[in-house]
Amino acid sequence: MVIEYNGTVLRNEVAIRKEKVYRSQNRAVFMFRIDSEHVVDATQSGGIARYINHSCAPNCVAEVVTFERGYKIIISCIRRVEKGEELCFDYQFDTVEGQPKIACHCRAPECRKWIN
Numbered sequence: 001m002v003i004e005y006n007g008t009v010l011r012n013e014v015a016i017r018k019e020k021v022y023r024s025q026n027r028a029v030f031m032f033r034i035d036s037e038h039v040v041d042a043t044q045s046g047g048i049a050r051y052i053n054h055s056c057a058p059n060c061v062a063e064v065v066t067f068e069r070g071y072k073i074i075i076s077c078i079r080r081v082e083k084g085e086e087l088c089f090d091y092q093f094d095t096v097e098g099q100p101k102i103a104c105h106c107r108a109p110e111c112r113k114w115i116n
């Protein structure tokens with residue numbers, strides 16, 4: 001385990017409203033989808049894990065663990081990480097029809113070119 005992705009757990013409808021507000025304020029949005037009904041919002045009260053970038057060839061994985069009182073998102077290494085190497089995980093964004101594609105800049109040889 002490397003770090004926990006901290007934030008506030010929101011219902012999906014609330015997360016959608018908050019994302020619109022953040023975007024209207026031209027803020028960077030840091031949200032992590034747990035499942036179809038819940039999102040962790042790290043935009044205002046998240047930890048440093050929110051800054052971990054996406055890669056198509058990641059050295060970490062994000063796992064959602066269910067506890068008695070809710071969820072935890074745990075970032076864990078899936079291979080040896082060299083000193084100074086950037087941590088990254090695959091965001092596994094869904095492709096949503098009508099939404100613009102997000103270009104990937106991970107520079108991995110196996111890059112899929114798009115994050116979603």
Ligand SMILES: [Zn+2]
Pocket residue numbers: 055056057104105106107108110111112113114
């Ligand atoms: Zn990529």
